[in-house]
Amino acid sequence: MPSLKSLKVRITSVKSTQKITKAMKMVAAAKLRRAQLAAEAGRPYAERLNAVMASLASKVTIGPNSPKLLAGTGNDQCHMLVVATSERGLAGAFNTNIVRAARKKADELIAQGKTVKFYLIGKKGRPVISRLFPGKIVHQVDQSHIKNVAFADAHEVAEDLIARFNGGEYDIAHLFFAKFKSALEQIPTELQIVPVPLAPAAEATGVSAAVEYEPDEDEILAELLPRNVAVQLFRAMLENAASEQGSRMTAMDNATRNAGDMINKLTIQYNRTRQAAITTELIEIIAGAEAL
Template sequence: MPSLKDLRNRISSVKATQKITKAMQMVAAAKLRRAQAAAEAARPYAERIEKVLANLAGGVSTGAPVLLSGNGRDETHLLVVATAERGLCGAFNSSIVRLAREHIQRLQGQGKTVKILCVGKKGYDQLRRNYEKNIIELVELRGVRQIGFDQGDAIGRKVIDLFERGEFDVATLFFSRFKSVIQQFPTALQLIPAQISANENEAAAGGALATYEYEPGQDEILATLLPRNISVQIFRALLENAASEQGARMSAMDNATRNAGDMIKKQTTLYNRSRQAIITKELIEIISGAEAL
């Protein structure tokens, strides 16, 4: 049986924790709103660039750039794993890492070489345990307050640079797609060779693209557009990730706050009961003492 003092200490420490989790939840809610707005603002560009690419790719049949068609090999895979810089956000980081790990195991089972580029420290920490020698680089975004296109572009350039040096054949990006505060889906997206087949048929059916004039040439435009598309995809993934992270943290902290509340309630009941028991005991002692006289 804990003493009254112990109980009091325990209650006050849980209360302090509850205050922290509550504050974290509110901060996450505010940041989520900003992150969501940023993710939405980035959407038109990504949609347009996809449409333009689909138009262009529909017209190119032979001699397509390697970024679009791949280099024909399928031996070395690059996994770009984008996670958060901070923990305390529920299963957010681990679910991305789990998806990446499943991917790695499957690829290694097929005898392929795997290279990992980590974006965000948490994913790096988790992957390092098993795949330290596969990790080629860690990009930290810790100092970045609001993710701008420059960050996405920098990573995109890095990926393209590696590809041009023949360091890998296929690149896949891992991140968490934001659906709502309680739903985030870890997603794998193939970057190289580019996947834009979904819109291709639709674009070809439109027929209007045949009349396009290209300046300079179609191939030159495609050659500049494709690297751009990779940067845009990465940028978008980073934004989705930021929103997902805050959403996950918000619900995790909401749970924590509620748990702390439950715990305070239980401890307070226990505290009151033992306090009353002590009073009763003292009364009995006094009364029986008086009777003995």
């Protein structure tokens, strides 16, 4: 049976852990709100851009002259997996889930005899991926200095990715991130970003046939495609930020509750031990008195 003193020490230590997890939970809740607002504010742009892309796609036919970003390299040998994780841990299963999704895809691709490379955003995916797929990580974007994701950050990453694509480093890029559903649920999501997947023009309204372009379609498309990659990345980063905070909030809430349970249990044990010690002492005294 543990001594009274060691029980007391344990109770104190669990209490201070609880204080930390509670504080982290509240910080995450505050950050979550902000991240959620940012993610929502970013939605209209992405939606409009998609609409523009769709209407443009219905005009342009994919031919040998179309930009590589749209048509692809004509190969699908080398796949780049862009894995967006967080910079900090203690966010429950957030990073694990994203990495697991990426890993599953990588295993599938390797089984098909394809080459797989990894491009990491955030440092938390690195340990697992470098252990499972040694030497496959081509680059890691450090985001630890970024507090709130700005479009410029996503733009930078997109430019690097496109430069690598044009340099022939890979043929297809997939993006992995966690889509934010609620504080309790984040869905690891896979998205192809290069070549730009075009949704087949859903509505073939006759009205749009008369659109005038300035400069012409191809030039607009050439401008639009890189931007689309950047926007997708930006959205993923925003969603990821919200998911991370949501996941951390839930994890810390659980931790706080567990610590509370543990404190209760330890306190009961402490009191029992104390009571037992008193009883023993009393018995000893009484027995001593009777013996006289």
